[in-house]
Amino acid sequence: xxxxxxxxxxxxxxxxxxxxxxxxxxxxxxxxxxxxxxxxxxxxxxxxxxxxxxxxxxxxxxxxxxxxxxxxxxxxxxxxxxxxxxxxxxxxxxxxxxxxxxxxxxxxxxxxxxxxxxxxxxxxxxxxxxxxxxxxxxxxxxxxxxxxxxxxxxxxxxxxxxxxxxxxxxxxxxxxxxxxxxxxxxxxxxxxxxxxxxxxxxxxxxxxxxxxxxxxxxxxxxxxxxxxxxxxxxxxxxxxxxxxxxxxxxxxxxxxxxxx
Amino acid sequence: xxxxxxxxxxxxxxxxxxxxxxxxxxxxxxxxxxxxxxxxxxxxxxxxxxxxxxxxxxxxxxxxxxxxxxxxxxxxxxxxxxxxxxxxxxxxxxxxxxxxxxxxxxxxxxxxxxxxxxxxxxxxxxxxxxxxxxxxxxxxxxxxxxxxxxxxxxxxxxxxxxxxxxxxxxxxxxxxxxxxxxxxxxxxxxxxxxxxxxxxxxxxxxxxxxxxxxxxxxxxxxxxxxxxxxxxxxxxxxxxxxxxxxxxxxxxxxxxxxxxxxxxxxxxxxxxxxxxxxxxxxxxxxxxxxxxxxxxxxxxxxxxxxxxxxxxxxxxxxxxxxxxxxxxxxxxxxxxxxxxxxxx
Numbered sequence: 265x266x267x268x269x270x271x272x273x274x275x276x277x278x279x280x281x282x283x284x285x286x287x288x289x290x291x292x293x294x295x296x297x298x299x300x301x302x303x304x305x306x307x308x309x310x311x312x313x314x315x316x317x318x319x320x321x322x323x324x325x326x327x328x329x330x331x332x333x334x335x336x337x338x339x340x341x342x343x344x345x346x347x348x349x350x351x352x353x354x355x356x357x358x359x360x361x362x363x364x365x366x367x368x369x370x371x372x373x374x375x376x377x378x379x380x381x382x383x384x385x386x387x388x389x390x391x392x393x394x395x396x397x398x399x400x401x402x403x404x405x406x407x408x409x410x411x412x413x414x415x416x417x418x419x420x421x422x423x424x425x426x427x428x429x430x431x432x433x434x435x436x437x438x439x440x441x442x443x444x445x446x447x448x449x450x451x452x453x454x455x456x457x458x459x460x461x462x463x464x465x466x467x468x469x470x471x472x473x474x475x476x477x478x479x480x481x482x483x484x485x486x487x488x489x490x491x492x493x494x495x496x497x498x499x500x501x502x503x504x505x506x507x508x509x510x511x512x513x514x515x516x517x518x519x520x521x522x523x524x
Numbered sequence: 525x526x527x528x529x530x531x532x533x534x535x536x537x538x539x540x541x542x543x544x545x546x547x548x549x550x551x552x553x554x555x556x557x558x559x560x561x562x563x564x565x566x567x568x569x570x571x572x573x574x575x576x577x578x579x580x581x582x583x584x585x586x587x588x589x590x591x592x593x594x595x596x597x598x599x600x601x602x603x604x605x606x607x608x609x610x611x612x613x614x615x616x617x618x619x620x621x622x623x624x625x626x627x628x629x630x631x632x633x634x635x636x637x638x639x640x641x642x643x644x645x646x647x648x649x650x651x652x653x654x655x656x657x658x659x660x661x662x663x664x665x666x667x668x669x670x671x672x673x674x675x676x677x678x679x680x681x682x683x684x685x686x687x688x689x690x691x692x693x694x695x696x697x698x699x700x701x702x703x704x705x706x707x708x709x710x711x712x713x714x715x716x717x718x719x720x721x722x723x724x725x726x727x728x729x730x731x732x733x734x735x736x737x738x739x740x741x742x743x744x745x746x747x748x749x750x751x752x753x754x755x756x757x758x759x760x761x762x763x764x765x766x767x768x769x770x771x772x773x774x775x776x777x778x779x780x781x782x783x784x785x786x787x788x789x790x791x792x793x794x795x796x797x798x799x800x801x802x803x804x805x806x807x808x809x810x811x812x813x814x815x816x817x818x819x820x821x822x823x824x825x826x827x828x829x830x831x832x833x834x835x836x837x838x839x840x841x842x843x844x845x846x847x848x849x850x851x852x853x854x855x856x857x858x859x860x861x862x863x864x865x866x867x868x
Contacts, residue, residue, distance in 0.1 A: 311758065314758075314761075314762050315761075315762075316758055316761055316762070336764050336766060337764045339764070340762060340763050340764030341764075343762065344762065345758065345759060345762040347756065347758050347759060350755065350756070350759065351755075351756060352754050352755060353619035353753070353754050353755075353756070354619070354754050354809035354810070354811065355808075355809045356754055356808070356809055356810055357808070360808075360810055361754070361755075364751060364752055364754070364755060364763065365763075367748055367751070367752055367763045367764065367765075368763055368764040372745065372747075372748050400809075416755070420763075
């Protein structure tokens with residue numbers, strides 16, 4: 265089922281075009297990896313999909329309804345956004361911070377319910393941060409903080425999760441655990457979209473990869489079809505060694521292409 | 525740590541918070557009561573008890589307790605609460621512990637309005653001209669702030685517009701002082717700007733009270749939005765928070781409460797800055813909790829400061845704003861040193 269539909273999206277910052285005529289669909293039960301070089305427009309695409317940026321032209325529809333016509337609260341209950349290097353400005357405890365994910369689910373005069381607390385406990389457990397629950401967020405390492413932020417977005421219990429570089433800065437074990445988490449979320453029916461730079465991890469866990477380059481999506485297909493030197497050389501300016509492990513591409517950057 | 529032990533510690537934390545709120549409420553009530561009992565005339569416990577037992581006894585004591593000290597104590601409560609609440613709200617919104625109620629230019633504008641009534645001699649015509657001038661200045665400031673940074677624009681624009689408005693109002697206030705018709709008028713303006721709660725009547729309370737309470741009502745609904753803003757503006761928006769609404773409500777709430785407070789009490793510095801700082805270490809950093817604790821803390825501190833000015837210098841009374849600045853500034857410095865860990 266299509267949850268979010270981006271069609272013909274163009275977006276400028278001032279007079280500088282960031283995305284041009286971009287179209288992509290986000291489906292439920294699917295883990296989609298957005299890959300591409302720095303500055304290609306991946307974060308902009310994700311932020312536009314959350315309704316954080318206004319499109320210059322084109323449309324974004326969530327569950328068939330235009331994003332700007334969707335009720336803000338309804339959108340907040342169904343769509344969670346995990347920004348890159350998510351930070352907390354005050355020294356909140358991990359449990360309080362994760363509880364913020366429940367805000368869209370209750371009216372402003374109500375405190376958190378027992379159900380909210382149960383969901384927060386589940387999210388903490390799912391991200392392996394239960395032991396940090398009472399720690400102030402600013403006392404955690406970068407990797408621990410990333411896991412807490414992921415727990416915060418899971419506490420929303422969204423139908424669509426958009427995560428910007430959620431595994432950057434994690435050690436290999438926690439990278440694998442986070443990717444397995446995204447995989448199991450997708451398997452449970454949630455639509456998950458992640459921006460990811462580790463192409464091998466992307467190939468192993470994602471159902472589909474969308475390669476963003478030069479302000480548009482140049483390839484949108486299953487990982488093995490996107491991760492070929494034809495696309496990668498042109499987009500990254502790097503020659504890759506691509507091997508297959510049980511049919512899954514393992515991608516290793518070798519050298520800069522001539523001309524770069 | 526298991527979840528149950530985490531929950532247990534959470535309950536402990538909640539328990540500590542309840543105790544602190546209890547202490548703050550008790551502090552406000554106690555300071556309010558003492559504020560009724562302290563003053564240049566020897567009217568204290570016995571007169572208060574006698575008055576409560578029989579309202580018709582001792583008219584002089586009754587006049588002092590009800591006509592003079594009650595409005596002063598109530599204004600102390602309202603003004604201090606406004607400073608604490610507005611300080612915590614602005615710090616939460618801007619995610620900056622250095623924000624203070626004067627930041628959006630409302631107090632400078634209210635001061636200007638009040639000083640102009642002194643300059644023009646309007647203040648001498650009727651008693652409420654001075655606070656009315658202050659409120660007019662504050663209302664003008666609200667319109668300017670809403671136009672510059674209300675619905676559109678972001679935090680930076682709010683800060684810059686506030687600085688611009690503050691500087692302009694201060695410049696005009698200096699001009700009014702500069703062009704004062706006589707030295708006595710200049711002195712009156714200077715004294716008024718130092719901030720005080722003495723010689724305030726129920727009329728002042730009736731004038732400022734409704735504005736202050738409306739401001740409180742607006743600021744007190746901002747709690748969860750400020751909590752969400754802890755995660756940054758983008759995440760707050762994806763949690764369903766309308767930032768334009770938050771900014772407009774904040775500007776209006778701060779302007780109403782601080783504008784009216786400045787109009788009746790002059791400028792009282794450092795309370796709005798220090799109180800959230802001081803309480804953050806006890807109630808934690810969650811902006812919504814801090815909002816209500818700071819309102820109580822601000823009231824308590826202002827009442828204590830107002831009692832102190834009466835006790836320290838019974839002759840020519842020390843101005844409240846002077847005392848809060850003199851105690852507040854070094855105290856604030858101490859807090860900063862402690863936060864950096866340089867001073868233990």
